[in-house]
Amino acid sequence: MDPKSILEMARGAITERVDYEMSRIMDNIMDANTKPTEKRKITLTIEFTPDDDRQTIAVSVTAKSTLAATTPIKTALYASVDSFGEFHAVEMTPQVPGQLGFDGSEAAPAPVLRIAK
Secondary structure, three states: OOOOOHHHOHHHHHHHHHHHHHHHHHHHHHOOOEOOOOOOEEEEEEEEEEOOOOOOEEEEEEEEEEOOOEOOOOOOEEEEEOOOOOEEEEEOOOOOOOOEOOOOOEOOOOOEOOOOO
16 A cells, blocks of 8 residues: 555646646746735645545645735826816826927827716
8 A cells, every 4th residue: 555645636636736826826926017025825725524424535625826916006197177177187207298309209198087977
């Protein structure tokens, strides 16, 4: 008889699930949109449900990864009311619209926020 770990049961499916979650964690670590030093984790939940005779034990395994959230994207809006009383919000950009850059390109107009009424 060759005893095996519970992780080797289900013809290796448990190990496959852990490996799958590990690949998600590695992808998340390599994602430039996440904080590199944020902790990630894999939680393995193993549930045992014996029958009334205590002879058959149903085993359920769930592998779950906790990933780092993407870093927040920040911008700023300038809000104003025009002469007709209409509210507008415009994204603040570092260049003045129409300003020429050193390469001769012209700065695009600032994006205007669509406001549903």
